[in-house]
Amino acid sequence: MVVAAAKSEPALQERIVEAIESLRSLLDHKLVTNLAVREQHANITTYLPNEPADAVVFAECTEDVQAIVRICADLDVPVIPWGAGTSLEGHVNAPLGGICVDLSRMNRILAVNTDDLDCVIEPGVTRKRLNEELRDQGLFFPLDPGADASLGGMASTRCSGTNAVRYGTMKDNVLSLKVVTPAGEVLTTATRARKSSAGYDLTRLYVGAEGTLGIITEITLKLHGIPEAISAAVCPFPTVEAACNTVIATIQSGIPVARIELLDEVQVKASNAYAKLDLAETPTLFLEFHGTEANVHEQAQRFGALAAEYGGGPSVFAVKPEERSKLWQARHDAYWSALPLRPGAKAVATDVCVPISRLAECVMETKRDIVEMGLVAPIVGHVGDGNFHTTLMVDVADPDDFAKAKLYMARLIERALAMGGTCTGEHGIGQGKMKYMAAEHGGEALEAMRAIKRALDPKNIMNPGKIVAI
């Protein structure tokens, strides 16, 4: 009977064609099959190949998502959710083909509960837009990955960014999610209560699941009051090691820095050129302090004293909003500023995170590899969390160059794992890092993840080929 069923079942490509026909009859004006749009909706940000879905559907509400998922579930057709396309590890590729669900039109802010410091939004809202809408109410959502990502994508990759050292990651800032399950049903992971002990933590299970367990269609986020005072600073150091050691001392002494970002001298030079800054081309920390006027002043003073102990400083402060914006824009443009360093090459962002006591050592060994292997790879990092990126410039058309890049990345990840760290602090697994899952987690933990995936998506239709293979 099993053999007969297998024989009578149409091949995947035929089932995809059937799904597209059904979707066309149901959601015609929201369906696009032209190649340019499909390619735009697959990986466009790194060395990974572009693997487009067979169709893109622009969902406008939870019911649209349910209808799409139900059609795909009936036909065992892959469903790939898409937010803003800023992911770095091929999360939005469709290696088996299937239907891409573009959520960018689901961009309504459904509620801002000022009294509760939370809001309810659709997943296509981007972080910049959210903060524009919140500003008048004296509130903000702190997480800031640089790119103007969608909040749905940020939740799905367990994103963090420059403010995480103080405000936490998406895991800490999502209160609840509405999710369309792989069967096309809707569930809500939690209430709006600030905390709960009522059963398994479904919120944290879907945060970081990269769309492999369901599609997020609504997000309840914690918000924060805009601080009374904000002060940013740039602090130069003689060496990367001195900068890292100052970061470690800052965290250990409990100064509640809101941002503490490392740029190595290669990155500072690139940023000077790209963002028209005139910083000393030496390892540098970009910082931000949030609090009351008095408290911000006190934090900055204490940081300055620590930096001086390691030969750093003096800090240059940016208090005016436009000065701060210029500074952080330069930091966020690190990726773009690296591109002119090797015209024609692709930029590949690495993403290890280690216990902070190992940070200086990990960064120094990585820099040694970069120099010895003759690579172009400026370093930036959310160093308060022990997380840093190298923007590796790779000529993917040159097999030797590509092989060298892969060797460098493998060595970097092995180094981080050996130091008790992770292969990805915030970018996620996607396709690019599946090969490191066993080394990081071990067989039993990986088997538990597979069991969860099989239990919640038994047909393996939700973003297949990402995180775990089942």
Added chain:
Amino acid sequence: MVVAAAKSEPALQERIVEAIESLRSLLDHKLVTNLAVREQHANITTYLPNEPADAVVFAECTEDVQAIVRICADLDVPVIPWGAGTSLEGHVNAPLGGICVDLSRMNRILAVNTDDLDCVIEPGVTRKRLNEELRDQGLFFPLDPGADASLGGMASTRCSGTNAVRYGTMKDNVLSLKVVTPAGEVLTTATRARKSSAGYDLTRLYVGAEGTLGIITEITLKLHGIPEAISAAVCPFPTVEAACNTVIATIQSGIPVARIELLDEVQVKASNAYAKLDLAETPTLFLEFHGTEANVHEQAQRFGALAAEYGGGPSVFAVKPEERSKLWQARHDAYWSALPLRPGAKAVATDVCVPISRLAECVMETKRDIVEMGLVAPIVGHVGDGNFHTTLMVDVADPDDFAKAKLYMARLIERALAMGGTCTGEHGIGQGKMKYMAAEHGGEALEAMRAIKRALDPKNIMNPGKIVAI
């Protein structure tokens, strides 16, 4: 064939006897079967009946736990983990019988990584002992549920307590767990990195799982530096509403209070009698501020100004450690201080948590119920999170009294759910709140939880009859 298998399979009680024999031959000196010890290891804290396991094994290492679980897995015998016995919802009961695994001898502190602000401990370490060991190193673990609970139990119930408003709950303070799976294998949920996006968040799945998915045998916890300055305060209010509104304003204005606890006038009276305090018998907030000297002073001033707006104050400060200890001991003894209010009755702690904008309303309606139903139920609360408890004194031997208590609890939970809250902010589901899971989560979310339980514990041997029925 299914029928034959069922017929040939010995009944549960026979299998339990067989498991005890196997355990005796393997771990003889760690096995206890006398009734007094077994009853001590079942629920002793609330109105729920005491349902002892058939044997208690005092595990001394992860290998012991693996050996116990393997024997029980082979024979389909329930395994119930036990930490310090302070749980409030019957988590440690053995409704089907089985083997209780006492983890209190697994109480070693395996590593304190001062530079990384973390530590690795066994699950039987209690929070007071941990803080005693950390003090000399200038570090502390902030979570404080009142009782001297084991950290394994605190992780398993997603505990929080008085400091959570500033430092978060166990979900926020566990970096990684070692877990013995229902098959007796060992997995580690994460590295020591401060953040990671590497796959499904197994740490957060086991935190709050109440031992239903595996047994925690090692915990990596975030630590914090002991603040430079700590100041505690007691602030009286004319009404519960004024106190709640002051709490809401405090949270909204971003004052980083470390503790903000409500005691209603009934509780203040009970605490005066029990802890020999001389507080005005009116609704009162107990507070604590952490920071630098200057910052603590500033926080207290800002709070005082807000309290005055609602008719509260003046605050009385306790700066000396012994004064602070006396104050917080009185707060922690709220449960015990309620017992003399109705001698012979049992104390049942309720545990709803609502969005903070609804806190005053929820507390006021609950107080009205208490008065109208003629109940004895002082109110205490971690009100900064929207979480409050009523210590309901119930004569469980009197059916009318018990029925009235149940009606009150049901009304309280329905009220909290209707306000967007949860039936349990920090005590957990256990046996006592399973009946509210569907109302809080809805059918689809509950089905997802069941699917996870079935996937990770297919034989349903891990603490069965808690959280979800499968």
